[in-house]
Amino acid sequence: MTGEISLPRGALDLLCPMHALLDGEGRFRHAGPALLRLGGGGLVGQRFLDVFAVTRPRGVDHHALLRAPMRLQLELRDHPDTTLRGIAMPVADGAVVNLGFGISVRDAVRVHGLGGSDFAPTDPTVEMLYLLEAKSAAMGAAKRLALRLEDARAEAEERALSDPLTGLANRRALDLALARMGAAGEGVSVMQLDLDRFKTVNDTMGHAAGDEVLRQTAQIMANAIRGDDMVARLGGDEFVLVFKEITAPSRLAAIARRLISALERPIPLAGGEIRISASIGIARAAAAEPWLPARLLGMADHALYRAKRAGRGRYFLHGPITGTGGGTGGTDTLQVRE
Structure with a gap:
């Protein structure tokens, strides 16, 4: 059995917080909350390709986004270091583009101040971020411990080679x-x-x-x-x-x-x-x-x-x-x- 499912925008914002609804001219009609944060809030009415540059496949214009499903690699024009992956799906009056960060998510979170609510509840990104932060915290703690141990070793060596009364060598x-x-x-x-x-x-x-x-x-x-x-x-x-x-x-x-x-x-x-x-x-x-x-x-x-x-x-x-x-x-x- 085939059919269409109509979702309220609130549900789409929750399920796909990085989605964009485009009209027949490739302009933003609506953007998910995480995408709005990424674009500074004023996306509606702008052309999608004025905000994002498609790096793969090459030569994509707004007409191509409306013709057939397409996997995309993109970057923010205002922040070229922020790279994204996405898929564009044509619909009757435009297209839906859903985006994600892939392996660049950590830098994107740091640069754009994203948090757990900016990702779909089922997105493993939240767990990955937790693991990355836990690893970073563990590495930081290990580095601090190593420095303390090195200081303690140097101090112990100095004590072992120094006369405690005069401070001279022993x-x-x-x-x-x-x-x-x-x-x-x-x-x-x-x-x-x-x-x-x-x-x-x-x-x-x-x-x-x-x-x-x-x-x-x-x-x-x-x-x-x-x-x-x-x-x-x-x-x-x-x-x-x-x-x-x-x-x-x-x-x-x-x-x-x-x-x-x-x-x-x-x-x-x-x-x-x-x-x-x-x-x-x-x-x-x-x-x-x-x-x-x-x-x-x-x-x-x-x-x-x-x-x-x-x-x-x-x-x-x-x-x-x-x-x-x-x-x-x-x-x-x-x-x-x-």
Whole structure:
């Protein structure tokens, strides 16, 4: 059995909110609510092809829309980025064109402010939009979580490689840095430094004063190095300074003298000021074959012992280490009291 069904416009607007009723000249007689929103509201009376450009098939004019059913690909002339798909169906006094967005729906919703009521209740677009938004929200949450985890990892790494009292590098950071330099055979010098008379500060003024002295002396040492150098606190009043590509005895002696002089200046504390000094042992590794960090630090420790035995405020320069065999290059030593 065949026949025609007549629908009130309200029902057609609900079932097909993106439809257009065209007259025999291809002008809008009526437009669904979503299509009105898309066209800014003033569609009635305009030619359909003045509002939309048909990109496929080519050469479509308003007469073609009225002759036979036709699938269309279109774009809004005022918003060429908004692409649509549709089908035109001729009727007795014109044509009905029903449109949809296809895969461009997300951009269309964003650009034109469309919502769930602008789509037919049976249109899967609403569910697709929900899934897209849920995916976007999940990706955003995952990205934020990844950033927080990265920040937490960086903070944990920094804590693991930093001395909590002074903010300097700690022993682990020093070992990692020297291991890299030793494996690469870089030229480097280390200064092992102990504070003289520091125990007296702790014994007479308390550990809080001792901690403040350590913080201030750490800042003095940090100011004495370049960007590529390092100063690390091993614990207590023991520090190691690492100087990349500085191995000349004269330069190392000058640095040691400046450090001792700076550390011997009065250090202000809440109860007045105190004076300390420092003893420094220096060891060098020439830029050549790989060398062993443990051997280099052992030489610096031995040089420090020699400096302490000679009295406070002294430095001692050990001969250079050569390669991984643990030897030293000659008897290049220097002991100075300024």
